[in-house]
Amino acid sequence: MGILEVKNVNKRFGGLQALGDVNLDIQENTVHAIIGPNGAGKSTLLNCLIGKLEPDTGSVTFDGQPVLGRKPHEINQMGISRVFQTPEIFNDLTVMENVLIPCFAKRDGAFRMHAVGSVASESDVMETAEKMLSDVNMLAKKDVHSGALSRGDKRRLEMAMCLVQEPKLLLLDEPTAGMARADTNNTIELLKEIKASRDITMVIIEHDMHVVFSLAQRITVLAQGTPLVEDTPEKIKGHPKVKEAYLGEAAA
Amino acid sequence: MLGLRKSDATLLLFVVAITILAPFILNPFPTNSAMAQFNGGYPDLMQRFVIFGIFAIGFNILFGLTGYLSFGHAAFLGVGSYAAIWMMKLLTMNVIPAIIISVIVAGLFSLVVGYISLRRSGIYFSILTLAFAQMSYSLAYSVLTPITGGETGLQPKNTDPRILDTLFGGGGAGGRANFFGLDMRDSYFWSVGDWSFVFNTGYYVAAILMIAAFYLSIRIFRSPFGLMLRAVKSNQQRMNYTGLNSRPYTLAAFVISGMYAGLAGGLLVAMDTQVGAERMFWTASGEVVLMAILGGAGTLIGPVLGAGFIKYFENIVSKINESILQGWFAALPDGLSDFMVAVIYPFIGKGWHLTLGLLFMLVVIFLPGGLVEGGQRIAALFRRKPKDNDGGMSAQATPAE
Ligand SMILES: Nc1ncnc2c1ncn2[C@@H]1O[C@H](COP(=O)(O)OP(=O)(O)OP(=O)(O)O)[C@@H](O)[C@H]1O
Numbered sequence A: 001m002g003i004l005e006v007k008n009v010n011k012r013f014g015g016l017q018a019l020g021d022v023n024l025d026i027q028e029n030t031v032h033a034i035i036g037p038n039g040a041g042k043s044t045l046l047n048c049l050i051g052k053l054e055p056d057t058g059s060v061t062f063d064g065q066p067v068l069g070r071k072p073h074e075i076n077q078m079g080i081s082r083v084f085q086t087p088e089i090f091n092d093l094t095v096m097e098n099v100l101i102p103c104f105a106k107r108d109g110a111f112r113m114h115a116v117g118s119v120a121s122e123s124d125v126m127e128t129a130e131k132m133l134s135d136v137n138m139l140a141k142k143d144v145h146s147g148a149l150s151r152g153d154k155r156r157l158e159m160a161m162c163l164v165q166e167p168k169l170l171l172l173d174e175p176t177a178g179m180a181r182a183d184t185n186n187t188i189e190l191l192k193e194i195k196a197s198r199d200i201t202m203v204i205i206e207h208d209m210h211v212v213f214s215l216a217q218r219i220t221v222l223a224q225g226t227p228l229v230e231d232t233p234e235k236i237k238g239h240p241k242v243k244e245a246y247l248g249e250a251a252a
Numbered sequence B: 001m002l003g004l005r006k007s008d009a010t011l012l013l014f015v016v017a018i019t020i021l022a023p024f025i026l027n028p029f030p031t032n033s034a035m036a037q038f039n040g041g042y043p044d045l046m047q048r049f050v051i052f053g054i055f056a057i058g059f060n061i062l063f064g065l066t067g068y069l070s071f072g073h074a075a076f077l078g079v080g081s082y083a084a085i086w087m088m089k090l091l092t093m094n095v096i097p098a099i100i101i102s103v104i105v106a107g108l109f110s111l112v113v114g115y116i117s118l119r120r121s122g123i124y125f126s127i128l129t130l131a132f133a134q135m136s137y138s139l140a141y142s143v144l145t146p147i148t149g150g151e152t153g154l155q156p157k158n159t160d161p162r163i164l165d166t167l168f169g170g171g172g173a174g175g176r177a178n179f180f181g182l183d184m185r186d187s188y189f190w191s192v193g194d195w196s197f198v199f200n201t202g203y204y205v206a207a208i209l210m211i212a213a214f215y216l217s218i219r220i221f222r223s224p225f226g227l228m229l230r231a232v233k234s235n236q237q238r239m240n241y242t243g244l245n246s247r248p249y250t251l252a253a254f255v256i257s258g259m260y261a262g263l264a265g266g267l268l269v270a271m272d273t274q275v276g277a278e279r280m281f282w283t284a285s286g287e288v289v290l291m292a293i294l295g296g297a298g299t300l301i302g303p304v305l306g307a308g309f310i311k312y313f314e315n316i317v318s319k320i321n322e323s324i325l326q327g328w329f330a331a332l333p334d335g336l337s338d339f340m341v342a343v344i345y346p347f348i349g350k351g352w353h354l355t356l357g358l359l360f361m362l363v364v365i366f367l368p369g370g371l372v373e374g375g376q377r378i379a380a381l382f383r384r385k386p387k388d389n390d391g392g393m394s395a396q397a398t399p400a401e
């Protein structure tokens, strides 16, 4: 039994069947990629995992616990963090503050009234945040207003915000989109290091096959809201159904 | 110092100095000069500066940090005032119990209002708070007349029980609001040459509380709690997906700002022992919004500046009348003098709202960060020469200055 189990999940938007009978079983401590053409329902699936959307039918179980019906902050506190397709960061705050917030969420839980001591005096949290920023090569920018960052930097920052929580399950929605080649490679290295250094399961959605084949141990191909195949990267590469899904798309 | 970083400690010292020296700073013109009407250093106005300063500081903790725009904070001020006057009627004319109860009652009331209003955000939140405040106003004005005195409001009477005062025999004479025997209305006058300065007990009691309120707000701004409130304003969704429950954070901010409003309401009663329902009218709620925005919402000192600015206008500009104007321009040739008077007249006296409105528009359009941004720009002009390399960035990187 995997750490994340998705059973018979369906989601309709009006007349559009965005997800149709999705079944997924993601094993603990693996990197599982989900690929598929634009509009296949990949982001919608992640939305159903983090409490952003409620599926019409089906069930989602994480670590043996039901996920559906919980609030987003409760799901995160269970150990699921997500990097969004378009960066979701605190644009009005500095880079450092962006990383401090998840640090406090990790240490103090969903709410703690901590209104008198200064942030600067929380040395343990400050250290963790600085260490994280140096891991993603952003320490030099820690006092920069994060709204002013480039798109690639925003992504790296968002990844740092998720990683600093040491989640059990990390959901990455196209984490290298909009990044320069060098930054993409750095991101691959960073994710590999994280993976090697601790227990973590990753679900990664990517269009960049270089990233997918560098990281993934299993790959699910999603097309029109339904998983076509799930297999190892080697088998997926030559799979006729996969070629059909992608090539059919390209030819149309 | 006091657990503050250096720039904050400097700011606090600055505020302490200004409030202590206010009787001098606000009376810069000799008593008999033509400019004397611009002197603001009389007790009633100075008390308003600091009391509304407290109101605005508290409002800013909610609006400036979380971005939730309450249009009903005057209700908490009013509730604080009613609680304070009842304390004076029932227990003692000493202002301390009155002030304490005003903070507690306003806190409890804001807990209820906040719990319900915060189910919504944006414009719906604002409308809910407005609805609550107008309901409170109507209740105070009519339905609850036995408790609030309705149209006439409440004042201490000689027939009040004042249990503690009777027990200890204190506070007797006419029953005046006092701080352990010090009459709030006592003033010491000091004349130096043509100048005269007033030092009023009530003002200094309120000033000390404002300094304390300001200090507490600095601590809140710099705390993890303050950081969470700024996270609410910046991206509440991201905050929730980061494992933080934004609701109790916003509710705590709402209650804290309600307690500040209650403190201000209690102090108003401590200075001038009467309350009327108009204190809760929606225009009073709107005024504190103007104070925060005019001074600079989300900045530490801005709301205090905004409160001072608006109260000064309300009390000084509104008192300039036509004959004063004619006095100013008497030296000009007749036609020109009449012309000047005719042009300026609509903006003074009862027209002070017009002037304030225009100023408000200018500030919002050209200085979105309020008077504080104006100050920063002026300071930057002077600082430009020595070090020019990080002009725009540094102002952005320190949003809560
Ligand atoms: N909230 C929504 N309301 C209505 N339709 C939606 C909503 N979210 C997604 N959709 C639709 O559902 C389908 C799947 O969208 P989704 O974003 O999941 O695709 P995707 O696989 O992530 O694509 P991409 O690779 O472009 O990110 C699309 O047709 C999209 O327009």
Ligand SMILES: [Mg+2]
Pocket: A042, A043, A044, A085, A173
């Ligand atoms: Mg997507």
